[in-house]
Amino acid sequence: SQTIHQWPATLVQPVGSPLSLECTVEGTSNPNLYWYRQAAGRGLQLLFYSVGIGQISSEVPQNLSASRPQDRQFILSSKKLLLSDSGFYLCAWGPGSGGVADTQYFGPGTRLTVL
Amino acid sequence: AQSVTQPDIHITVSEGASLELRCNYSYGATPYLFWYVQSPGQGLQLLLKYFSGDTLVQGIKGFEAEFKRSQSSFNLRKPSVHWSDAAEYFCAVTGNMLTFGGGTRLMVKP
Numbered sequence: 762s763q764t765i766h767q768w769p770a771t772l773v774q775p776v777g778s779p780l781s782l783e784c785t786v787e788g789t790s791n792p793n794l795y796w797y798r799q800a801a802g803r804g805l806q807l808l809f810y811s812v813g814i815g816q817i818s819s820e821v822p823q824n825l826s827a828s829r830p831q832d833r834q835f836i837l838s839s840k841k842l843l844l845s846d847s848g849f850y851l852c853a854w855g856p857g858s859g860g861v862a863d864t865q866y867f868g869p870g871t872r873l874t875v876l
Numbered sequence: 877a878q879s880v881t882q883p884d885i886h887i888t889v890s891e892g893a894s895l896e897l898r899c900n901y902s903y904g905a906t907p908y909l910f911w912y913v914q915s916p917g918q919g920l921q922l923l924l925k926y927f928s929g930d931t932l933v934q935g936i937k938g939f940e941a942e943f944k945r946s947q948s949s950f951n952l953r954k955p956s957v958h959w960s961d962a963a964e965y966f967c968a969v970t971g972n973m974l975t976f977g978g979g980t981r982l983m984v985k986p
Contacts, residue, residue: 804966804978804979805966805976810973862973862974863970864908864910864922866922867912867919869919872917
């Protein structure tokens, strides 16, 4: 069966510091991968998605970036964090054969607090 | 572009009572529809999905949802709510991308 991991689970970072969140998927090949942000009391905002290694699509322009160095690894980064980057970051995967509109399965999330 | 509306931000029900969470969507073609549940501090778990066929869909944890094309709705139901069902529920629709509603927070009174 497929599993999705995210780490760290929680992170407290000062403003202006760099960020690296990692997501890995097991038990599937060539998945579509997604990064979402969920601000307090708000819904899900799609940040990035990837349909293959090195292929990144950005949905929202901001100081975050994403990379997919391996088939089942998706990384969310920032060079300098802002206070507004605080939130709950969710990684998700979907079957690559189904297209980006297919079912998505979510990881446990990373709670980021920027102080 | 597709959109999803969950009219109820908060709902409180008594344990053992029935539940219906509303979801309305906007999409020009036959949509794929989903319900997810999120417990505090956790990721989203897929409850059920509708792609085609029978418009009444059974999911996990005793939930079901009914697709009504004429009403552009995909409401989630459960006949008897348990305290462990307290969580936030998200409806989602696909067009060119999965689009989520704003969520409904369910509270369960003992």
